[in-house]
Amino acid sequence: MNILVVGSGAMGSLFAGKLATQNVSVTMYNRPNEHTEQIKEKGLTLIEKNGERTHVSFPVITDPDELSNNYDLVIILVKSFATKNVLTTIRPVIHQDTIVLTLQNGLGNFENIQAFVPIDNICIGTTGSGAGIVANGVIEQRAFGKTHIGKNIIGKEKIKKLVSLLSSSGLETEMVDNIQSIIWSKLMINLAYNGITAITRLKNGDAVASSEGKQLMEQLVKEGMKVAEAEKVELLYEDPIKECIRIGYEDISANKSSMLTDILLERKTEIEQINGAIVHLGKKHGIPIPYNETITRLVKMIEESYEKRMTTAT
Numbered sequence: 001m002n003i004l005v006v007g008s009g010a011m012g013s014l015f016a017g018k019l020a021t022q023n024v025s026v027t028m029y030n031r032p033n034e035h036t037e038q039i040k041e042k043g044l045t046l047i048e049k050n051g052e053r054t055h056v057s058f059p060v061i062t063d064p065d066e067l068s069n070n071y072d073l074v075i076i077l078v079k080s081f082a083t084k085n086v087l088t089t090i091r092p093v094i095h096q097d098t099i100v101l102t103l104q105n106g107l108g109n110f111e112n113i114q115a116f117v118p119i120d121n122i123c124i125g126t127t128g129s130g131a132g133i134v135a136n137g138v139i140e141q142r143a144f145g146k147t148h149i150g151k152n153i154i155g156k157e158k159i160k161k162l163v164s165l166l167s168s169s170g171l172e173t174e175m176v177d178n179i180q181s182i183i184w185s186k187l188m189i190n191l192a193y194n195g196i197t198a199i200t201r202l203k204n205g206d207a208v209a210s211s212e213g214k215q216l217m218e219q220l221v222k223e224g225m226k227v228a229e230a231e232k233v234e235l236l237y238e239d240p241i242k243e244c245i246r247i248g249y250e251d252i253s254a255n256k257s258s259m260l261t262d263i264l265l266e267r268k269t270e271i272e273q274i275n276g277a278i279v280h281l282g283k284k285h286g287i288p289i290p291y292n293e294t295i296t297r298l299v300k301m302i303e304e305s306y307e308k309r310m311t312t313a314t
């Protein structure tokens, strides 16, 4: 099976790197940048949970003209607001048998892909794993939750194989029926952690260990639960708030959230697709969403004014 991982950031590197430890053909595509060039020239170093380093090499493509025509499975791991842009570029190499899988956070990923790929070829998943780029060509896995991938009728055998490859690589993965539950249950975790950590610049574990942080998380998730109910989506967990807190301590504690990373690098964030999406749907259903609205506005404020930020007291 030929797999193309689109995105060489923290998660693209984690998934491509882990797959490369298995007996499967994996290629990575990203526009040129220093991290990508380093992987292309010298391979990728993966720092595991126990601190052990694994070094892997696989083909890395930065020029879309060099992409081949034989990818069975394409895994999208760019930020959700970049999906349309990247799919415009790689669309010519997606053929009628290619399955396109998103493991991105937030709402709207299916809709973004649908503009380029037939519905039957799209597969949706989420991942509770997380990583950070620690140097060009080096990533560290810092979150260790499960990956869930929705069933796909025409891509069934490919997805089954992927689930097995990922699980054997150490990324525990499961195929699931109710993908909406999975997307929304992951959304609850991102509602709780991403905005708060981006604003406070705390790691997930430090944010949840603060009693103020925990109370704020509860309110953010409560609003998300109300909207999920109005959207008639059943969440996976009996007590989503408790589960978000548990995950914060047990699975994702060491991770800098993807949104905090964006803020630290002074980049655009996925706030619109995460907390902002709940605000938008809350309005549609007439449900007040004050906590998520405040977090959304604060993150947008930071994002829009990096160059004006005070860094000294003098």
Ligand SMILES: NC(=O)C1=CN([C@@H]2O[C@H](COP(=O)(O)OP(=O)(O)OC[C@H]3O[C@@H](n4cnc5c(N)ncnc54)[C@H](OP(=O)(O)O)[C@@H]3O)[C@@H](O)[C@H]2O)C=CC1
Binding pocket: 006, 007, 008, 009, 010, 011, 012, 029, 030, 031, 032, 033, 077, 078, 079, 080, 082, 085, 086, 103, 104, 105, 106, 127, 128, 129, 130, 131, 132, 143, 255, 256, 257, 258, 270
């Ligand atoms: N980081 C984490 O721990 C987790 C992240 N996620 C989710 O996974 C997804 C990916 O996140 P993450 O890996 O952190 O993101 P990163 O920002 O680390 O990586 C995104 C990559 O996409 C590339 N990219 C953006 N636009 C284009 C384009 N038009 N063409 C080619 N490449 C492009 C970027 O390149 P460039 O740098 O040159 O712009 C970058 O290499 C997100 O949806 C995120 O929410 C989910 C779980 C955990």
Ligand SMILES: CC(C)(CO)C(=O)C(=O)O
Binding pocket: 105, 127, 128, 129, 130, 143, 189, 190, 193, 194, 204, 252, 255, 256, 257, 258, 259
């Ligand atoms: C792993 C987790 C839940 C938190 O770090 C995440 O999805 C993110 O960082 O975006």
